[in-house]
Amino acid sequence: MISNSRLSNITAPVQHPTTALQIDQLKLSIQGQPILHEISLSLPTSGITALIGPSGAGKSSLLHCINLLQQAWQGEITLHQKSIRQWPGGDEKLRRHIGLVAQKPTVFPTTIYRNVVFGIDGFWQRRNAHAIAEQALRQAALWGEVKDRLHAPAASLSLGQQQRLCLARALAIKPKLLLLDEPTASLDPKSKQLIEQALSQLASHIPLLLVSHNLEQAQRLGEQVIFMCEGKVIEQADCDTFFNHPQRVESKEFLRWAVCECD
Amino acid sequence: MLRLFIHSSAWLSFSGLLLLSGFLLYASWPIFSEQGLYFIAESEWYPYEDLFGMLPALFGSLLSVGVALLIALPLGVAAALFNIEIVPSCLQPWLRLLMELMAGIPSVVYGLMGLWLLVPFLEQQLDLLTGRTLLAAALLLSVMVLPTIMVLSEDALRKVADDQRQRANALGLSWWAVVQRILLPQAWPGIRLATLLSLGRAMGETVAVMLVIGSIDRLPEPLYNLLQPAQSLTSRIGREMGEASVGSPHWSALMSSGLLLMLMSVAVVLLSQRRWFK
């Protein structure tokens, strides 16, 4: 176990062919206020990585750095061994490869269908927009509820449905990396289960970074866990290792009492 | 008490509209009863021979206002976008203040500037007999309504939630795509209001137009020729009302121009109603 964690410590900064996303020494301050301190982590080319930590730990901020919605950071982020700052074609091209389901579901004030196809770009994709939209809605476990009212306003959906619509919208651009900020926060157990199944399927060919406040969900879905607190990565480990034999005191405390005090 | 106040104010303003049209109709009745409605579509305006063709002035009003909005609307919305997106945030309030000040300048001042600067400029640059043309009126009107359009569009654009823009950005939309597909559609009600208000101001503008339009009652040849002196309904009222004796056919014909102006503004408001667009 110890050798395993030492190994991962040693290999973390090295570019690994099985690494999809690599973050080195990421620092972020907003208005002089440090938000993220020296974050280093890596995501394999497939599978779900659960990102957990108390509220205000900087999880959403980290996701925004990864798709350059937040630009004011220092350090290095590479996606498939290419630095995202120098992404060919610029930020917009990069974001087409990264799906983001934000914490607060926000639908565009147009129809359900148009919401799903909003980000679809490119000639062939546009021609097949309908098929892509259907597939994305099915994956987001929403197709059954909306297939007869695709041209109704998206705002008429319930909050949980809107959240799934946001997921479908992110899936429709066929991302190579999916960032999910509590995608099941306002869902009932049934649709939560459907979404989790869909996410597990997706994770077989692309990496997912899933922020979750639900430790059971993190344990159920994650292959890897990253534990963050106060802008620092405290521990990155296999799911089993983390939940059964956490290495750090802070992790143990968090698992036991859901509190975190680190300095 | 408040209820009563609100109700009576509402009825007062509503009946004001009715009263106004009633009086205008009453005042212009003699000309309608004498000449029918045909004179509206005729193009000879010689008050002393009882010829009251409205068409040139009507056409001049519509064309100058149309051209003015065609210029001012894209420019105003672009200026609003520019101020929000490109100007550094420390300068934004100043640009805005400038525009608000410009929106408040009395129109006669614009008219004087137009007469002093714009008319000679057009005369020289385009080698015209006179710079007092439909084009001068249209340009002046566009300058006058530009600040209003910009200020109101800016308000509307700023109201679009940041969340929406962020989600669109996250989907990989370019800046221009976000403008086109998020900002402009959502700011549309505000931009529409800006258009309406400036349409009203431009259509009713009298003094400034009177100073630069040339005041010749003749249809341009060809019709789209902006480089000839022309006439507008307002400018003719402003110019001739003083010399028309009350109750004369001339007076009545000018009153009917007023009625026509009012009908036009009502038509604009009705046409711009949301429900027609669905």
Ligand SMILES: Nc1ncnc2c1ncn2[C@@H]1O[C@H](COP(=O)(O)OP(=O)(O)OP(=O)(O)O)[C@@H](O)[C@H]1O
């Ligand atoms: N735009 C901003 N300006 C100032 N401070 C910010 C900004 N965005 C985030 N922060 C701060 O960064 C810290 C991390 O915020 P973040 O939203 O990333 O937390 P989180 O881990 O996602 O929390 P939660 O689980 O509640 O969503 C917070 O202390 C927050 O106040």
Ligand SMILES: [Mg+2]
């Ligand atoms: Mg968050």
